[in-house]
Amino acid sequence: MTSTSVLSLVMPELILAVGALALLVVGAFGGDKATRTVSIGSGLVLIAAAVASGMGPLGVAFNGGFVADQASAFSKVAIYLMSAVAILLGEPWLRRVGNARFEYPVLVLLAALGMGVMASAGDLISLYLGIELMSLATYVLAAFQRDDARSSEAGLKYFVLGALSSGLLLYGASLIYGFAGSTKFADIAAHVAGGAGQGLVFGIVFLICGLAFKVSAAPFHMWTPDVYEGAPTPVVAFLAAAPKLAAMVLFARAVSQGFPGATEQWSQVVQAIAVISMGVGALAGLVQKNLKRLLAYSSIGNIGYALLGIASGTEQGVQAMLVFMVLYMIDVTGLFACILAVNRQGRSMDSLADFAGLARERPGLALAVTGLCFSVMGIPPFSGFWAKYYVFKAAISAGLWQPAVFGLVASVVAAFYYLRIVKTIWLDPSPGVTDAPPLDAKGVAVAAALFSFPLVLPALALLDPLAKAAAAAFGLG
Amino acid sequence: MHGVGVLGLQAIAFYLLSAVMLGSALLVISARNPVHSVLFLITSFFTAAGLFVLLGAEFLAMLLIVVYVGAVAVLFLFVVMMLDVDFGSLRTGFARYLPIGGVVAIVLLIEMAIVAGAVAKRGASAGATIAAPTDVTNAEAIGRVLYTDYIYFFQAAGIALLIAMIGAIVLTLRHRPGVKRQNIAAQVARTPAKGMAIVKVKTGEGISE
Numbered sequence: 001m002t003s004t005s006v007l008s009l010v011m012p013e014l015i016l017a018v019g020a021l022a023l024l025v026v027g028a029f030g031g032d033k034a035t036r037t038v039s040i041g042s043g044l045v046l047i048a049a050a051v052a053s054g055m056g057p058l059g060v061a062f063n064g065g066f067v068a069d070q071a072s073a074f075s076k077v078a079i080y081l082m083s084a085v086a087i088l089l090g091e092p093w094l095r096r097v098g099n100a101r102f103e104y105p106v107l108v109l110l111a112a113l114g115m116g117v118m119a120s121a122g123d124l125i126s127l128y129l130g131i132e133l134m135s136l137a138t139y140v141l142a143a144f145q146r147d148d149a150r151s152s153e154a155g156l157k158y159f160v161l162g163a164l165s166s167g168l169l170l171y172g173a174s175l176i177y178g179f180a181g182s183t184k185f186a187d188i189a190a191h192v193a194g195g196a197g198q199g200l201v202f203g204i205v206f207l208i209c210g211l212a213f214k215v216s217a218a219p220f221h222m223w224t225p226d227v228y229e230g231a232p233t234p235v236v237a238f239l240a241a242a243p244k245l246a247a248m249v250l251f252a253r254a255v256s257q258g259f260p261g262a263t264e265q266w267s268q269v270v271q272a273i274a275v276i277s278m279g280v281g282a283l284a285g286l287v288q289k290n291l292k293r294l295l296a297y298s299s300i301g302n303i304g305y306a307l308l309g310i311a312s313g314t315e316q317g318v319q320a321m322l323v324f325m326v327l328y329m330i331d332v333t334g335l336f337a338c339i340l341a342v343n344r345q346g347r348s349m350d351s352l353a354d355f356a357g358l359a360r361e362r363p364g365l366a367l368a369v370t371g372l373c374f375s376v377m378g379i380p381p382f383s384g385f386w387a388k389y390y391v392f393k394a395a396i397s398a399g400l401w402q403p404a405v406f407g408l409v410a411s412v413v414a415a416f417y418y419l420r421i422v423k424t425i426w427l428d429p430s431p432g433v434t435d436a437p438p439l440d441a442k443g444v445a446v447a448a449a450l451f452s453f454p455l456v457l458p459a460l461a462l463l464d465p466l467a468k469a470a471a472a473a474f475g476l477g
Numbered sequence: 478m479h480g481v482g483v484l485g486l487q488a489i490a491f492y493l494l495s496a497v498m499l500g501s502a503l504l505v506i507s508a509r510n511p512v513h514s515v516l517f518l519i520t521s522f523f524t525a526a527g528l529f530v531l532l533g534a535e536f537l538a539m540l541l542i543v544v545y546v547g548a549v550a551v552l553f554l555f556v557v558m559m560l561d562v563d564f565g566s567l568r569t570g571f572a573r574y575l576p577i578g579g580v581v582a583i584v585l586l587i588e589m590a591i592v593a594g595a596v597a598k599r600g601a602s603a604g605a606t607i608a609a610p611t612d613v614t615n616a617e618a619i620g621r622v623l624y625t626d627y628i629y630f631f632q633a634a635g636i637a638l639l640i641a642m643i644g645a646i647v648l649t650l651r652h653r654p655g656v657k658r659q660n661i662a663a664q665v666a667r668t669p670a671k672g673m674a675i676v677k678v679k680t681g682e683g684i685s686e
Contacts, residue, residue: 010629017636024643062629103647110640117633129633136637140644155648 006061009068012053012076013116019045020109027102035102039091042105043084046112050080053116060122064184067122067253071322074470075119075249078326079242083112085333085444086238092440093234093340099145108238111137115246119253124173124183127254131169131214134243135162141238142231154230161213161223169210175203176258185258196262204259208269211254214247217273217307218280221300225288228296233348236292237336240299241329248303248325252310252318256474263313270311275403277304278410285417291339292350294417295332298376301414302328305407309391312398319471320390323463327387327456334372334448341365341437341445352421357430365437366425368449373418375452378411383456491531498524511557519550536615 007014019041027038053076058068087105094100114133121127139162143155177183179199180191192200209220216224228236255266281301288294306328309321342349342358342365349355359366375382388411395404451459501520508514522545529538613621623631678684 017632063626065627065629101647103643107640107643107647110636110643113636125627125630126633129630129637133633133637133640136640136644140640140647143648146648 005057005059008057009059009061010066011056012049012080013113013120015045015049015052016109016113016116019048020106020113023102023109024106027106030102032101035091035095035100035104038102039087039105042109043087045109046080046084046087049112049116050077050084053077053080063123064186065123065126066117066120068120069470069473071249071253071318071470071473072116072120074322074466075245076116078329079115079119079246080112082242082245082329082333083108083115083238086234086242088440089237089333089337089340089444090232090234092438093232094144096438097145097232099147104141104144107137107141111141111238112242115242118246118250121250121253122185122257124177124185124188127250128166128170128173130250131247132166134246135166135214138235138239138243141235142227144235145232148230150230151232154227157223158227158231165210165213165220168206168213172203172206172208172210175206176200179203185254188258189260192259192261194261196259196265200259201262201265204255204262204266205269207254208251208266208273211247211251212273215244215251215303215307216296216300217303218277218300219273221277221280224300225293225296228292228299229290229350233292233336233340233350236295237333237340240295240332240336244299244303245325245329248306248310248321251307252321252474255310256313256318256476260475267311267313270307271400271403274304274307274311275406277301277307278407279304282410282413285414288417289353290351291355291421294352294421295335298414298417299332301410302332302376304410305388305391308395308400308403308407311403312394312400313476314394314398315468315471315474315476317394317398317471318474318476319464319467320394322467322470323390323460324387326463326467327383327452328376330448330451331372331375331384334368334445334452335376337441337444337448338365338369338372340441343435343437344432346435352424353431355421356424356428358425358434360430361434362437365442365445368445369425370422371449371452372445373421377415377418381453381457383452383460386456386460487531491528494524494527494531498528512554515550515553515557518553519546522546522550534615536619 023038023041023045026041027034030037053068053073056068056073058070058073060067087108090104090108091100094104111134114130114135114137117126117130117133119130121130139155139159142158143152145151173183176188179197180188182188182191196204213220213223227239231239255263255270259266277300281297281299281304285294285297285301288297302324306321306324309317309319309324311317312320339350340348342355342362344354355369358369371382375384378384378388388407392404392407395407498521501517501524504517505514505521508517522541526538526541526546529535529541676684
């Protein structure tokens, strides 16, 4: 393969890496005055990378370390666009709290680079490097409000638990390398073709545990509520969306391309994690008073539904996971944008009580929150219903009756806390006056709410074949 | 006979180095004085480097000494000596958590031993192929693949280090307004006109500014 064709394969990553370096130099010389320029530049770089990955050629480069296929192209477009939204939400917010710094967009760019590497990983080494690139940037972003004790605590907790999960993941990877004799997914798959030995299964379990940490699936979810509560809200909006999709795509790729001969073994582990996540997400969310913590448990539960798609071990299951994650990312970004939009006397609000009576003061915003809550709950015809419909259909056609029924019960239980948000907004008396919502947060919230109901129907017609082609790239039955 | 003698010597070296490494690793976590812990850690790194030499990986052995002994362990020593951490208080819960922690550790150990013993005819390196000995040195062999086959991973690791650097600067660099720093450019650019003002002071009124 010639070097130009290799470079055209990795064009999205090249654009991101070179763009991040160039903007870093601009920021270093321009200082914090250049923040606006660097933010706009980062947004343009992300859009260029999304276009490059959507239009770019497909193939394998660097001895199988980098895979550009339908699945990586699909997820990269979504990841890069969601990262651009994170900059759109984050930069004005940081300006309002007096912490506008040019490193924020650069770190989001570098995290997006890591997520691109994850989505394209065809080797255990690129799997690990992609995760570390993404994680290191997000640790720093979580602690970005360094004068705020809770933000620093969130960053530290995220870092320590992230390091622990990397240790588990590396231990699993070293066992797999030892037993299979290669780090490439293709070679491992060839070795596993006749069935995996117990040593390899041991390695797979550790690898899955490490990945489950990154997607915050129970029982590896402990960091999620604390990090969501402490980290700056726009950073959480970022953490809850794009990195989850990247890690889920990596999850699906690692188990389906690396261990196609051991589907039964990894499917059991993934099913167990999915069921526990759905249960924890539904039950622990019931007692939360803080909206950010509540959304953390909601995300744990939703990752459980997405994992159910992977656990099916079929092409339909992976397609369901991809559709679910894209629809969920838009909902959750919208919900965090709503939290960003509600301020009282210049103070940002994140407890449930702060949202009381919002309907009388800001009816538009209240409608947006209500629509997004109904969507995450899974009420037809909102987007969350279609997401769950895809996942449960895939799980049932793969014969996973019990986890699917459990998931339905869990989503009924979880509906209680979404309904409580809606009740607080529409029926409770307001404690005071809200400030005019900032244009950026309100715009994203309304756009996400509009997507969750009428726009989702035409979007699904577009998303369905794209996700199907992407899932086909994993070569499952 | 000669070959057997060399093998015997290798076996002796292997067991000696392994025993020293495991012993010093145990002392790292059991030594009362944290400085001693770090010193045993250095011993453990050093003997691990010896094991690499036995495997014929002399370049990795040198890297281990340069990076871990030379940089990481010395950094640990500095931190241990500079931070006044009360290590006695860190140990107070040790006896209380020992029984339950010990049970967990033993269960994990037994499980791993069963798995390793049951499956591995050749241990955890069942899939590994032993590289054919060539006349190429270690450093050259790594150099041949590092910038060709592994260039993608090499660059990605470079970016990871860059992110760590940006992170350290973002989280620690701050310009405190109250601190007086020397600004040489401002000092050089200062002119008599900017530096002083001649004011006519009226009797009994003082200077307002």
